[in-house]
Amino acid sequence: MLDKATIEEMRAYILGExxxxxxxxxxxxxxxxxxxxxxxxxxxNLGNSEEDNAVEVAEYINTIGVERELEAxxxxxxxxxxxxxxxxxxxxxxxxxxxxxxxxxxxxxxxYCIPCSEKLQR
Ligand SMILES: [Zn+2]
Numbered sequence: 669m670l671d672k673a674t675i676e677e678m679r680a681y682i683l684g685e686x687x688x689x690x691x692x693x694x695x696x697x698x699x700x701x702x703x704x705x706x707x708x709x710x711x712x713n714l715g716n717s718e719e720d721n722a723v724e725v726a727e728y729i730n731t732i733g734v735e736r737e738l739e740a741x742x743x744x745x746x747x748x749x750x751x752x753x754x755x756x757x758x759x760x761x762x763x764x765x766x767x768x769x770x771x772x773x774x775x776x777x778x779x780y781c782i783p784c785s786e787k788l789q790r
Contacts, residue, residue: 670758705739744777
């Protein structure tokens, strides 16, 4: 088990990251529980000329790409928080060994220890 101080440190870090991602997503997307990932990019209406419409489509496609990335990261942070809350954070989901805090600080969403993650990626 990780010591309490480390867990609290990681919880604070994950919460901060989650807030940051939510506000970043909120700046160009609106929350929609029905949408995949929980957010929906806003469509920006720049005008009605053909050129405006082409730019709108290009920007929307770009925005959706960013949205997907942020949502994926946000999902990882939410899952990490759940593991903090249910006491399984920092324990390898494959072998049950502790994940070294040094690894969690680089990769807070890690669910496997390094040997397992290398083994599973092969
Ligand atoms: Zn492991």
